Amino acid sequence: MSQLQVQQIRYANPILPGFYPDPSIVKAEDYFYLVCSSFEYFPGVPIFRSPDLIHWEQIGNVLDRMSQLDLTGQKSSDGIYAPALRYHEGTFYMITTDVRGIGNFYVTATNPAGPWSDPIRIPYGGIDPSLFFDDDGKVYVTAQQGADYDSHAIQYEIDITTGKALSEPQVVWHGDGGPWTEGPHLYKINGMYYMMSASGGTAKEHREIIGRSEHPYGPFERYPEPILTHRHLDHPIQYLGHADLVEDHHGEWWAVFLGVRLTEDGYSVLGRETFLAPVVWNEGWPHIDNNEGTVSLDMTIQRTPMSVPSQADGNAAIVAGRDDFNEELGPQWMFVRNPSEGASSITDNPGTLTLYGQEANLSDVGQITFIGRRQQHLQASYTTSMTFVPTADGEEAGMCIRRDEDAHYELGVKRSEGRNLIFARLTVRGESKIVYENETEAEQLFLRIESTETDYKLSCSLDEQDWISLGTGSARAISPEDFVHKMCFTGAVVGLYATGNGQASHTPARFDWFDYEI
Template identity: 85%
Template sequence: MMPQLQSQTIHYANPILPGFYPDPSIVKAEDYFYLVCSSFEYFPGVPIFRSRDLIHWEQIGNVLDRMSQLDLTDQKSSDGIYAPALRYYQGTFYMITTDVRGIGNFYVTATNPAGPWSEPIRIPYGGIDPSLFFDDDGKVYVTAQQGADYNSHAIQYEIDIATGEALSEPQVVWHGDGGPWTEGPHLYKINGMYYMMSASGGTAKEHREIIGRSDKPYGPFERYPEPILTHRNLDHPIQYLGHADLVEDHHGDWWAVFLGVRLTEEGYSVLGRETFLAPVIWNEGWPHIDNNEGTVSLDMVVQRLPMTVPAIPESHASIVEGREDFDAELGPQWLFVRNPSEGACSITEKPGFLTLYGQESGLSDVGQITFIGRRQQHLQASFTASMSFVPAADGEEAGLCIRRDEDAHYELGVRRSEGRNMIFARLTVRGESRIVHESETEADVLRLRIESTEKEYKLSCSADGENWLSVGSGAARAISPEDFVHKMCFTGAVVGLYATGNGQASRTPARFDWFEYVI
């Protein structure tokens, strides 16, 4: 039975984590909810957040913050870490995930969710999207996706949680609803019944969440005949809903977190897949979220939240707007493309500055590149940095960049070419790069700016912060995941500071005094 709700109503805004935060998984532990998301080629991996009211989230760290846990050296964009699942049992947190081109399926543990987390414990079976379930009798099950496309299904087996050793052979337990890509399976036990929930249809227009139930952990599972979450038949500002996880709050109310995309009128979004929240309504033993009803909206109305006074009032602590002066250790929202090379990034070499040294690889290469950034979380925003960089060798360059992957990025900055230092702007679209501005400069310090709108990115620079020179613009669509050519893109736009030697390591430091994100 659901508890009686209070008559008052509360508004909250979706998404609860705006920007590239896909594949959410959630758990309640004592006074907080904790949530993790996929991170793919970015390092550190698996951002972890906490909240007391499910609305205001604070990033407390990253689960995989050491190379011994996550080696992304040669991984292409949209490889790396897929779909983590977070669980809590008897005082220990467990995060299980897939390193798709690395060590495969594994989990790590911690008693403090802010870290440190253990070294990886590998498990033997499954394709992607493993999840853990701790049963009342002490048995621990792994449920994971296996197969591809229409042959995709879920397998399940028991493990020794101390070692990861399989205690049973994997069994096929869930075939989904006949659609392609049965993914992100989770097993729950609620009111004495076992529920098997998964996504189906692929992570685009046909994306949906489906569920079955049984009185046994291995089924057979009676499937509910309709999706419990989808917008596939709706003309709605939120699309691609699915890949959900369920959590019960201390009132006995149930909630779901899941990914969705806010598409523009032209059918794309540079922000990628974001994390949304909706209440779960139980009816005759089945959970319901939103099956083409439109109840998942940008402005949500509920009758109560877990906490009446949020831990972080008045704003989303996960929002990254504001100025970073590089006066202290970088916050957990900063991320690198793959593992950073030793010595390539420092905030101590010159106090008050972020110092970058370019590597051989550049922004269009798969390799160790010098790039540090933050997720773009708003369509309308500006990103500005103050850079001191006087390159001494041909090929050295540094600047400000908006990045999707190797095939799509826009940057402006300073580079040395044929013995001259040049302000430049470059657009890389579908793997093809072209210089759209180049002019000689003698400035020691430049301010670099990228302004984002729904339709384009505008690039400009200034020597004094007052007089700005437009150096180019590029279509927003080209940075969106929907515009991929060679390889599907599962990420969203990241704005960052970078440096490269374009074929050789750079000996000239690029120093950034500050970075500012303004909406």
């Protein structure tokens, strides 16, 4: 490679801000494609495209119909874990785990924007399966098995057309002795097989480790140190790990991985995000950042730049501005579990998003009417115009910031004891408290949530000019770190909702637009 080709490249981390954990990446012809975990949200597994690894655009969601993903009854932070994306001979493969559903499976597509096939199930493995296509035509599944310090990676050969196992699973990787050996990937680079995985759990001890062998089943010689971690650093990016490697158009290597931007108080409502860093090879071993701090928020590196199409002048994965609901909803919008038929529509009343409440509410594990998108900035405001005149007790609709069933803040209009009320409610650690309530005869109401590093401020207006403060909730209480009953793997999602609180609601809640301002 000519030295004249190398230039200084600058970009910002994370490349996918907000709740986009467990990234997996592949290069196919002129583009890179990336997927992330989606857990209880539907459609599942967002998929992105980039010409240069820096500018990303969401082109769809891999699992977008009930025959692929049935989340009925699944609690928050269940559902879809750790997808792995691969490309072989013109076909894309996405393999993942539906942890409380059908288990491990993969789907295929020739167009990464879809449609993708129905699931092809595979027989073995706990979570985090990955596919590897070897030069001799054999296809291997590598997957995590076991729990905590007993977790390890197994591997077996499959028939890629049917998912049938062609060999018995073998234990191939025990990690570095730490807990939670997860996200294993097998690669073949320069004639050597590399087994890479996360270790230490997805918090302060998180790290990425690697081994190599001349054979796909090992034994793998483990590199003695992590190739990626910030566990010993006082650094704005923490929890680094769960990485995937990709080779670019010039033969240089990169890694995508999850990380968390913690506040000074040690939490982050944004959850685990996707970061990018160059890989440096030394004596046949890849290195990313072992407590060196080279993975930063503002990256400046010496690399051979890839050509960037003229339209790639910003990161389209950061979706701000106004959604007028005049067209089909963008791929960034998602539901909690599978949406009920008829619960939402953008055609009932053209130019608005119409929601009808179901029996379940935001604190229930059920089919709730909620449509939202990831919070991508600590400081932002979210505003909507809602027309809603409930007629039956229990009917309510409004705007919400959500972590899970145990943590969510909402404001809107509800009907109680024959009166329509503007209200605000804070649910913290499973306990709900009304912090504002006032009778109203208004048909239209403007709702706003403003987020800062420490708080969410809820307010409303009758004219979009004079705003009434309805209450303030702690940001920490919405963070994944503040879970009580069940570990939380997601980040904050802001959205619109409706509920009948025990019965189906027949009164439409119409939202004219949704603004995300930074």
